[in-house]
Amino acid sequence: MFSALFTLPGGFDQYTGLPIFLHRSSFIAYIVSDAVSLFSSTSSMLMFLGMLTSRYREEDFLRSLPMKLIIGLSTLFFSMATMMMTFGVALMIFLKERFDWVSFPIMLLASVPVTLFALLQFPLLVDIFLSTYGPGIFDKPNKRGRFL
Secondary structure (H helix, E strand, C coil), rough: HHHHHHHCCCCCCCCCCCECCCCCHHHHHHHHHHHHHHHHHHHHHHHHHHHCCCCCCHHHHHHHHHHHHHHHHHHHHHHHHHHHHHHHHHHHHHHHHHHHHHHHHHHHHHHHHHHHHHHHHHHHHHHHHHHHHHCCCCCCCCCCEEEC
């Protein structure tokens, strides 16, 4: 995503140095989705790196590591979604003049990895969230409906 910011669709004007498609609204969508993808992928990488460099104390397994995993998975999903959005917008910018009908099927195919990641990782994310921030073993009601 870092290199996509410097290799803009359409290139640069050789006299002014400005991007050629600067005044198109689709170009603004490209730049915003690229920046959001870069920031969220960097955040995801830092969260997973923070998990690897943790001290692995007992207290870390209770709150710190699950929180880092929740944030890491969430930002990784957001990064993948915005990366595919950047790809789709760049494709739309390239093919708008000549092959307008090709953009939609390719963007539909680009959404498949994001959907698969969401379907495969969302149950894990919910389980980790509930086990970390949900009721503990002492907060569960007994058979009579009273708390222990």
